[in-house]
Amino acid sequence: MKRRSFLKATAATTAVAATGAFPKPALSQNRRQWRLITTWPKNLPGLGTGAQYFADSVTKCTGGRLTVKLFASGEVVPAFESIDAVGSGTVEMGHGSPYYWKGKAPASQFVSNIPFGLTAQEYNAWYHYGGGKAICDEVYREALGCKFLVCGNTGVQHPGWCRKEVDTLEDFKGLKMRMPGIGAEVMKRIGATVVNLPGSEVAAALASGTIDWVEWNNPYGEASMGFWRHAKFYYTPGWHEPGTVLELFINTKQWDGLPDDLKAIVEQCAYSANQNMLSEFQARSGPVLEQFVTQHGVVIKRLSDDVLTKIGNTAGEVISELAAADPMSKKVFASLGKFRKQQKDYSTTTEGDFIRARNLPFEYPT
Secondary structure, eight states: OOHHHHHHHHHHHHHHHHHHHSOOOOEETTEEEEEEEESSOTTOTTHHHHHHHHHHHHHHHTTTSEEEEEEOTTTSSOGGGHHHHHHTTSSSEEEEOGGGGTTTOTTHHHHTOOTTOOOHHHHHHHHHHSSHHHHHHHHHHHHHSEEEEEEEEOOSOOOEEESSOOOSHHHHTTOEEEOOHHHHHHHHHHTOEEOOOOHHHHHHHHHHTSOSEEOOOOHHHHGGGTGGGTOOEEEEOOSSOSSOEEEEEEEHHHHHTSOHHHHHHHHHHHHHHHHHHHHHHHHHHHHHHHHHHHHHOOEEEEOOHHHHHHHHHHHHHHHHHHHHHOHHHHHHHHHHHHHHHHHHHHHIIIIIHHHHHHTSSOOOOO
16 A cells, blocks of 8 residues: 555544644644554563653753653554554554564564564664664665664563463464564464463453463563563573564654754654663663572473474574565665674674673672
8 A cells, every 4th residue: 555545544543532632732832742542551670661761861951842752552542553654643652562563564564673683772773884774774764654663672672471381383273372573474484372461451361371482572571561470481492583673663744843942852762762672671671680580480492403493494484575575665674684694793702602601600799
């Protein structure tokens, strides 16, 4: 569907309810009031609080010339309708994760990062110095009617919590699993039954038995969800999301109408929010993981190299097929894949070898 037709169609379904409760932004004496809708529950640790950090930063740094008010998932529109509301101009900006929009722009799932892809630091390097910024913006402007900015990263995620032990590929067959993005397509190919749920529904789904395996985030991001109450096995490594980017998407017309100094402030606040979120996840996840194990009896399970190799081969097949089916996906992956190849040996001989060395059994003060 052409973007113009798409926007007309989606605007008709979302504008009435949203604009009835939330008045259009004020523009007087060069002061703007924008609404930021998110795909996250209110104050969700890391993701929801990261979006709030961005909103508060813009309001403060502009001296109120651009005031940003945040609305959580469902307060204006349901989580997965956020991109429609922003693209159509019903609201000005949103915060979410790019793979949520793969049904409207297949290349967006590559923008999120790819299985066995880039670490958070590698992704940031690709975005700022590897051509990623222009490519991501092209995807969003052409297909979604939005300006794209990186605005957060979780770092390496855990592949999930499960009610039972999963040791072989056979154990995945028929498993009811919540996992988004390209990773979900990989697990479907493996034989799992994948259910896509927004963050506000995943804890209840696991508690009720609607799903057997839930993938969400990393320890800090999952602490408030209580997954350990219903599933004791916590899997690693996060092959599916090695450094998942969170995005700020802004209505193109609203973005283009901003003065250059406000654009620069929004960009810098998004840059700051990106670093802040990643730092918070890193700082808080270590102690939380320890609590999972020592206080709640969580068992950390590592997928075997044999299982990971087979998953990696399947991921390669899925990525190749998705890239071949969509020209923009092919363009994004060509850039990501080239950068991944350039960085793989460097990261392995720096951070990889250092982490291996740090875990050797020598005496060290605590």
